Amino acid sequence: GESVGLHLPTLSVQEGDNSIINCAYSNSASDYFIWYKQESGKGPQFIIDIRSNMDKRQGQRVTVLLNKTVKHLSLQIAATQPGDSAVYFCAEAGSARQLTFGSGTQLTVLP
């Protein structure tokens, strides 16, 4: 029979280009957002986080943008490198203070 599963969205970028990974969240009461990177065979690693009193936060080569009006979060990676190839997860937290994870995006960096 047919198997049903959730397949990760994919994004392919050329090495050196900028990457933008998007995430839509559902809970308008969420006030904390975070991005994780998961390489094959490893646990997710923290990249960057942002609270709802900010629209933008920058780290080393990464920027997180938060648009609360449309409940949208994005992760920008500058000058994408082969080591950036991984699955990227966004997560949100509200009053329960527990993170709810999105489904993830597979980023592939092309040589």
Place this chain on the structure above:
Amino acid sequence: EAGVTQSPTHLIKTRGQQVTLRCSPISGHTSVYWYQQALGLGLQFLLWYDEGEERNRGNFPPRFSGRQFPNYSSELNVNALELEDSALYLCASSLGLGQQDEKLFFGSGTQLSVL
């Protein structure tokens, strides 16, 4: 400082067996979370413990259970294993309730294969 440690790293079991996975949080962290990640899929929340108490439980059957010890380490038990339980089981820790820091730090996981 040591990160979140999980044991064993890999495990092979047969259907119907029982398994116990272990997790040690980062020193000073009181919250431990368990997630299931099937191959190529996202993170499915299993359990959250803080200060020895179960704080929340995901949509999993009762044969998935766990506990947190006084030293904040945790065990995840799965009874009557089924083929679809094959997955990477991830443990994460955080500073805990009341700390206003929701950031989770993950271990490398236990890869469980059920044959």
